[in-house]
Amino acid sequence: MKTCPGTEGIKIVKTVVIILLTSIDPF
Structure with a gap:
């Protein structure tokens, strides 16, 4: 799969x- 910058x-x-x-608010 090609990954675009x-x-x-x-x-x-999103990960960060x-x-x-x-x-901050752990489930």
């Missing part, structure tokens, strides 16, 4: 956001 950036941003949300 834009898609890769969005994936990284999820990690931050989990750290």
Whole structure:
């Protein structure tokens, strides 16, 4: 599968956001 720089950036941003949300408000 080809990975576009834009898609890769969005994936990284989403991952960081999820990690931050989990750290602030763990389920």
